Amino acid sequence: DQQVKQNSPSLSVQEGRISILNCDYTNSMFDYFLWYKKYPAEGPTFLISISSIKDKNEDGRFTVFLNKSAKHLSLHIVPSQPGDSAVYFCAASIMNRDDKIIFGKGTRLHILP
């Protein structure tokens, strides 16, 4: 039972354009969502997060949108840069219950020159 789903295993975007990575979740108890970026053979690094009391959070080129009614969130990267090529993991947790973070399978983003 996959609680966090990233249905697109890969995505290719032209440099300078907007990259949109999508994530769906099934557990309505999730109230905190995170995006991580991972390069091959390295551990993931935190990118941006959003609490369920918000519907948008922006940090530089990265913006995360949350649609609670649809149980859907997305990460927008604009403009996309070559260094953005990596695997992006969507993750979710339930605040104040435990520290577990449930990850999606990831989406591999290719930024094309």
Next chain:
Amino acid sequence: GAVVSQHPSWVICKSGTSVKIECRSLDFQATTMFWYRQFPKQSLMLMATSNEGSKATYEQGVEKDKFLINHASLTLSTLTVTSAHPEDSSFYICSARGGRGPGGELFFGEGSRLTVL
């Protein structure tokens, strides 16, 4: 920023041997550390939560006698893969939270790639 270090970064061992992977928080104390496993083209799978001074909490389906976790201090957790077999070959990643609560930033180690021959 906070740093989590893993060692070794890669290890090759024979089937039947045991392998220990260390996870250290370098500039902060972590009462809780997490161990993940990643198979190729798959998600990070939480294996267990390592609690300083107490027994680890294992996720369903993870054999606690197979994957021994020890959290001896606030800066060190170890994962020992006992009697390793080829199917244990994987990328193991640890993490620790720099702040309190599940909303805080989670810092990950570099990962350890285990190959069992």
